[in-house]
Amino acid sequence: MATDIAVDWDAIIRDPRFQDLHRRKSRFLWGLMALSVGYYFLLPIGAAWFQPLFRERVWGVINVGLLFALSEFAVAWAIAWYYSRRAGREFDQLAAQIVADHAGPASPGGGHSA
Amino acid sequence: MNISSGYHWVTLLTFGFVIALTMIVTYFAAQRVRSASDFYTAGGGVSGWQNGWAKAGDYLSAASFLGIAGLISLYGYDGFMYSVGWLVAYVAVLLLIAEPCRNIGRYTLSDILCYRNDPRKTRIVGALSTLTVSTFYLTAQMVGGGVLVKTLIGIPYEISVLCVGVLMLSYVLFGGMVATTWVQIIKAFLLVSASLLIVMLVWAPYGFSLPAFLADVVADPKVQARVTTVLGDAAGSLSAAELGQRFLEPGLYFKAPVDQISLGMALVFGTAGLPHILMRFFTVRTAQQARRSVVWAMVIIGGFYVLTLFLGFGAALHVGPANIAAVDAGGNMAGPLLAQYIGGGAESFFGNFMLAFVSAVAFATIVAVVAGLVLAAASAMAHDLYVGVVRAGRETTPQSQVKAARIATVVVGAMSIAIGIAAKGQNVAVLVGLAFAVAASANFPCVLLTLHWRRCNTGGIVAGMLVGTIAAVGLTLVSPNLSYPLAIRAAAHKVLDTEAAKRAAAHSPQELLALDKAVGKARADIARWGSATTSFMGLERPLIELKNPGIISIPLGFLAVFIGSLLFRDKRAEGMWNEVYARQNTGLLVSKGSHR
Numbered sequence: 271m272a273t274d275i276a277v278d279w280d281a282i283i284r285d286p287r288f289q290d291l292h293r294r295k296s297r298f299l300w301g302l303m304a305l306s307v308g309y310y311f312l313l314p315i316g317a318a319w320f321q322p323l324f325r326e327r328v329w330g331v332i333n334v335g336l337l338f339a340l341s342e343f344a345v346a347w348a349i350a351w352y353y354s355r356r357a358g359r360e361f362d363q364l365a366a367q368i369v370a371d372h373a374g375p376a377s378p379g380g381g382h383s384a
Numbered sequence: 385m386n387i388s389s390g391y392h393w394v395t396l397l398t399f400g401f402v403i404a405l406t407m408i409v410t411y412f413a414a415q416r417v418r419s420a421s422d423f424y425t426a427g428g429g430v431s432g433w434q435n436g437w438a439k440a441g442d443y444l445s446a447a448s449f450l451g452i453a454g455l456i457s458l459y460g461y462d463g464f465m466y467s468v469g470w471l472v473a474y475v476a477v478l479l480l481i482a483e484p485c486r487n488i489g490r491y492t493l494s495d496i497l498c499y500r501n502d503p504r505k506t507r508i509v510g511a512l513s514t515l516t517v518s519t520f521y522l523t524a525q526m527v528g529g530g531v532l533v534k535t536l537i538g539i540p541y542e543i544s545v546l547c548v549g550v551l552m553l554s555y556v557l558f559g560g561m562v563a564t565t566w567v568q569i570i571k572a573f574l575l576v577s578a579s580l581l582i583v584m585l586v587w588a589p590y591g592f593s594l595p596a597f598l599a600d601v602v603a604d605p606k607v608q609a610r611v612t613t614v615l616g617d618a619a620g621s622l623s624a625a626e627l628g629q630r631f632l633e634p635g636l637y638f639k640a641p642v643d644q645i646s647l648g649m650a651l652v653f654g655t656a657g658l659p660h661i662l663m664r665f666f667t668v669r670t671a672q673q674a675r676r677s678v679v680w681a682m683v684i685i686g687g688f689y690v691l692t693l694f695l696g697f698g699a700a701l702h703v704g705p706a707n708i709a710a711v712d713a714g715g716n717m718a719g720p721l722l723a724q725y726i727g728g729g730a731e732s733f734f735g736n737f738m739l740a741f742v743s744a745v746a747f748a749t750i751v752a753v754v755a756g757l758v759l760a761a762a763s764a765m766a767h768d769l770y771v772g773v774v775r776a777g778r779e780t781t782p783q784s785q786v787k788a789a790r791i792a793t794v795v796v797g798a799m800s801i802a803i804g805i806a807a808k809g810q811n812v813a814v815l816v817g818l819a820f821a822v823a824a825s826a827n828f829p830c831v832l833l834t835l836h837w838r839r840c841n842t843g844g845i846v847a848g849m850l851v852g853t854i855a856a857v858g859l860t861l862v863s864p865n866l867s868y869p870l871a872i873r874a875a876a877h878k879v880l881d882t883e884a885a886k887r888a889a890a891h892s893p894q895e896l897l898a899l900d901k902a903v904g905k906a907r908a909d910i911a912r913w914g915s916a917t918t919s920f921m922g923l924e925r926p927l928i929e930l931k932n933p934g935i936i937s938i939p940l941g942f943l944a945v946f947i948g949s950l951l952f953r954d955k956r957a958e959g960m961w962n963e964v965y966a967r968q969n970t971g972l973l974v975s976k977g978s979h980r
Contacts, residue, residue, distance in 0.1 A: 277972055279963040291969065299479050306475040307652065313468060314648055317461075317634035318641030325633050330595025331602050335461060335634055342468045343686050349475055350682050354675055362672060365970045373972055 436680020441568025454715025456696020526804030657827030826852030847948025
């Protein structure tokens with residue numbers, strides 16, 4: 271599909287603000303991802319190899335294992351909330367500034383559209 | 385068999401109401417479908433919260449709605465643990481997939497894959513993997529749906545499958561993504577409200593105290609008897625209280641930890657590679673809306689699984705695991721039976737109204753999920769293979785594109801009905817796991833790396849798709865999931881050999897009844913397998929002990945993308961990296977789609 275505006279993608283990549291956005295976003299995203307996956311796999315690992323701990327009763331008949339499984343929901347929701355808050359307050363703004371500067375009217379021969 | 389025989393008209397009326405509601409929506413939606421973009425992505429006019437509800441509707445299939453409540457009611461803790469992976473899966477979707485896909489995609493999975501790659505080759509492998517994943521998932525849904533409708537309203541299996549198929553076809557064919565989205569929203573809303581109502585009624589007597597509710601569950605003799613059945617000889621030395629408490633502890637369902645981790649990997653990474661889930665991101669306009677829709681979906685899906693905890697334990701407490709398993713061995717009827725009990729029981733009007741309502745929601749669930757899958761498969765066929773490959777380079781009018789989409793819908797729909805009827809009586813539960821495994825091993829590495837790795841190219845995508853799919857399917861074919869006649873016969877003979885001793889030792893009529901059942905099954909197994917010695921694949925015993933291939937096939941898929949990309953270097957793909965990377969992070973030119 272032909273596009274009517276040409277964008278100089280290389281210029282965006284070279285833009286120090288984009289590189290800053292990329293650095294912050296990558297570190298944040300992959301860090302959160304590792305945290306989330308790591309926390310998730312603690313559940314089957316605990317259920318398989320730490321059964322005495324999981325069976326420990328803490329609140330009436332409720333044991334550690336049940337609380338841990340419930341905490342998985344809380345952690346997943348917290349990660350979603352934390353990510354969207356930071357993305358909305360920080361990444362969206364940075365991206366919008368970059369877009370505003372680079373999405374000007376087409377210049378002949380500019381851009382990288384294949 | 386029909387579990388609501390006395391009040392058949394209530395069931396039919398409730399079903400009629402839900403179907404009529406979705407039909408009205410389809411009628412209005414049909415008037416809005418003019419272009420391919422309307423048909424595949426509702427013209428991009430869906431808002432974040434709407435898409436979140438629709439996504440939850442797509443995801444909360446009968447397997448998760450009825451299946452997980454059933455697992456909890458039969459196996460306690462392990463069933464709940466199983467549900468966790470289904471929510472955590474959305475973290476990967478939110479963080480890595482949703483926004484970049486919205487920013488560079490258009491209608492299908494292949495649109496993302498072919499952005500900087502050879503469009504012909506990537507479209508073909510992308511469409512093939514979409515069709516593979518969708519067909520596995522679709523078959524499981526159709527067979528599960530057929531059995532369910534048969535149990536719920538007592539019509540023959542073949543007619544049930546046909547009803548599901550025809551109803552689904554009418555949504556997709558006339559209303560495209562617009563109707564499918566609204567059917568998903570209505571269904572998700574009905575599902576959540578019905579569950580919430582039942583949970584409130586179950587929980588209120590305990591003053592909404594979790595320990596008080598669960599204390600009643602573990603003190604229940606029906607639950608304790610169930611734990612005795614599951615544990616077998618190991619239950620011998622445990623007291624009644626210990627048996628009940630065991631229901632809240634891990635290990636009743638999942639016996640092999642590696643299997644469970646493997647299944648967890650397939651769930652957590654596979655969701656981000658499911659074509660019908662990816663496709664939903666193209667129905668919203670911006671990355672912000674895509675993000676919002678995933679957060680909505682996570683709230684609804686997670687909230688639903690928390691409700692499922694109460695549905696499952698509530699069914700175990702009030703209906704009893706043995707009674708649930710008697711209606712359906714997989715426990716699928718736990719939710720509907722609990723609804724009937726809560727409403728006043730099998731003899732009351734309100735009990736049967738509740739049963740009918742939950743059943744109608746379950747029916748809507750199956751039809752809606754199948755509609756989403758058929759739409760994804762049809763888009764791969766029409767948009768990727770027909771418009772993108774067969775008619776590549778030639779102009780296609782919007783009318784001809786919609787026509788191609790509709791023809792593909794009818795083809796996929798007819799196929800799904802035929803497969804559903806042909807697979808009658810087969811154990812298809814393994815197919816859902818397999819669909820996730822293929823999505824995690826083929827689609828996920830390819831989508832993730834083309835978005836996040838500069839050197840990813842056509843060679844990598846083709847290698848990753850093929851290796852991921854073949855590894856996941858191949859490993860499943862040699863896994864313990866298939867039927868191995870030698871093992872089945874050995875187990876059956878063991879039952880028959882110990883029959884006399886067990887009969888002498890039995891204390892209660894229930895034990896004798898269970899024994900009769902086991903003996904009957906053993907005889908049927910021996911008769912069914914005759915003199916066969918090998919599985920469908922010609923194996924006497926499984927080559928691997930893994931039930932889900934994820935832990936092997938996912939790394940293989942990633943490895944294939946790396947090796948394929950490095951072997952077949954492509955200057956153009958690397959040259960376009962800046963464009964792909966800048967675009968997915970800024971949302972520039974969003975909804976302009978791929979260049980070719």
